[in-house]
Amino acid sequence: MASRLERTPFAEWWWTVDRLLLLALVILMVAGIVLGMAGSPPVAERLGLSTFHFVNRQVMYLIPAVLVMLTISFLSPRYVRRTALLVYVVALAMVVGTLFFGAEVKGARRWLNFAGIAVQPSEFVKPAFVVMAAWAFSEGGRRTDVPGNIVGFLLLFLTIIPLVMQPDIGQTMLITLVWGGLVFLSGLHLFWVLGLGGLGALGLFAAYTVLPHVAARIDRFLDPQSGDTFQVDNAIESFVQGGWLGKGPGEGTVKRILPDSHTDFIFAVTAEEFGIVVCLALLAMFMLVVLRGMVLSRRNEEPFCRLAAAGLIMLFGLQSVINMAVNVHLMPAKGMTLPFISYGGSSLISLALGMGFLLAVTRRRPRAEYFDRIVPAGSMERTR
Numbered sequence: 001m002a003s004r005l006e007r008t009p010f011a012e013w014w015w016t017v018d019r020l021l022l023l024a025l026v027i028l029m030v031a032g033i034v035l036g037m038a039g040s041p042p043v044a045e046r047l048g049l050s051t052f053h054f055v056n057r058q059v060m061y062l063i064p065a066v067l068v069m070l071t072i073s074f075l076s077p078r079y080v081r082r083t084a085l086l087v088y089v090v091a092l093a094m095v096v097g098t099l100f101f102g103a104e105v106k107g108a109r110r111w112l113n114f115a116g117i118a119v120q121p122s123e124f125v126k127p128a129f130v131v132m133a134a135w136a137f138s139e140g141g142r143r144t145d146v147p148g149n150i151v152g153f154l155l156l157f158l159t160i161i162p163l164v165m166q167p168d169i170g171q172t173m174l175i176t177l178v179w180g181g182l183v184f185l186s187g188l189h190l191f192w193v194l195g196l197g198g199l200g201a202l203g204l205f206a207a208y209t210v211l212p213h214v215a216a217r218i219d220r221f222l223d224p225q226s227g228d229t230f231q232v233d234n235a236i237e238s239f240v241q242g243g244w245l246g247k248g249p250g251e252g253t254v255k256r257i258l259p260d261s262h263t264d265f266i267f268a269v270t271a272e273e274f275g276i277v278v279c280l281a282l283l284a285m286f287m288l289v290v291l292r293g294m295v296l297s298r299r300n301e302e303p304f305c306r307l308a309a310a311g312l313i314m315l316f317g318l319q320s321v322i323n324m325a326v327n328v329h330l331m332p333a334k335g336m337t338l339p340f341i342s343y344g345g346s347s348l349i350s351l352a353l354g355m356g357f358l359l360a361v362t363r364r365r366p367r368a369e370y371f372d373r374i375v376p377a378g379s380m381e382r383t384r
Helices: 009-016 019-039 041-046 053-073 077-101 121-142 148-165 169-185 190-210 212-222 230-242 266-299 303-327 345-361 367-374
Strands: 103-105 108-114 117-119
Touching: 019 041, 019 053, 019 266, 019 345, 041 053, 053 345, 077 108, 077 121, 077 148, 077 303, 077 345, 117 345, 121 148, 121 169, 121 303, 121 345, 148 169, 169 190, 169 303, 190 212, 230 266, 230 303, 266 303, 303 345
Parallel strands: none
Antiparallel strands: 103 108, 108 117
C-alpha cells in the first residue's frame, strides 16, 4: 500500500483516483469473463471452434484493456485532451477508411482487418469524441475569444456523417444523444436544446424512410408479426425459463440457438443460467458506476473535467441501457454491446479507454492546480 507521504507517481495516483469507481469497473470486467463462459461456448461450437475460443480471446483482449485504462488514468487533464485528439483523428480516419476498404457485413462496412485482426474504428471514436466535445464547450463557455460552441457543433457533423455512410445508425444515435446531453449541461439556451432535439427526431425519421434495415427493425419492434423476431423472442424466453434463480451455470438451452448469445444477447443468457436476481445485481453494478461518475462530475470545479466526466458516464450508461432494453424488448434491436460483458476486442479496449479518461478527469486535485490553469504564475490576480 502506498503511503500518503510518498511523492511517487503511483502513490499520487492511488490517493487521488476514485477507488470505488475503479473497483466497480474491475468487477464488471471479471463478470464479463464469467458470463462469457456461459454464453460463448455454443457459438464457438456452431462455428467449429474450440469450446472456449471466445473466452480465451476475451481474456487476451482484457490484458491490453486493463493496461490502457490504468495508463490513461495517470494522465493530467491536459494530456487527456491531447490523447483524445490523437485517438479521434486516427479513429475517424479509419472510419472513413472502412467506406473504401472495409469488409461488408450484413450490408454495412464497419470493420478493418489488420493482419487477421478485425477492428471497429467507430468504437474508438466515441470516447475521444466525448472528450473533444467537452473540451470545445468548456472553452466556449470560459473564453469569449474561442469559438468553442461552433467547434462543438462542427465536431458532431464531422463525426456522424461517415458513421451514417457506413451505415451505423446505432452508434450515430448514441453519439448524438451524448452530444445533446453535453449541449444541455454546457448551459446553452433551451431554444438550441429543443431545436437540436427536433433535428434529431427528423434525422431518425429520415433514416426510417431511406434505410430499409432501420425501417425493418422499427417495424418488427412495433409489430412483431411484420418480420423475423427470432432473437428477441428467444431472449424473452431466456428470462421466462431462468426465473428468479436461474437453471444453473451451463444448464441454459436457449443460448444454443441464439446466434449472438455471446455479444448482443449476453444479458439474456445471464437471465437463463443465473436468474433475474443476478441480472438485477449486474444492473445495480452499472448503476453504481453511473451514479458514482455523476457525483464525481458534479463535485468537480473545472468546467472541462466536469463536462468530460458527465459525457463519458452518459456514454457508458446509455450503451448499457440500450443493450439491456433490447434484451427485454423495450427497444428495437441495435447491435450494441453490453459494456465489459459482451465479447468484442474493439468494444472492450475502447470502453477501457473511455473509463481511463473518466478516472483521469475525476481524480482529486488541489485547487491550486486548477487556479494555475486559469491565472498564470506572476499575474496580478494572484496577489489579490
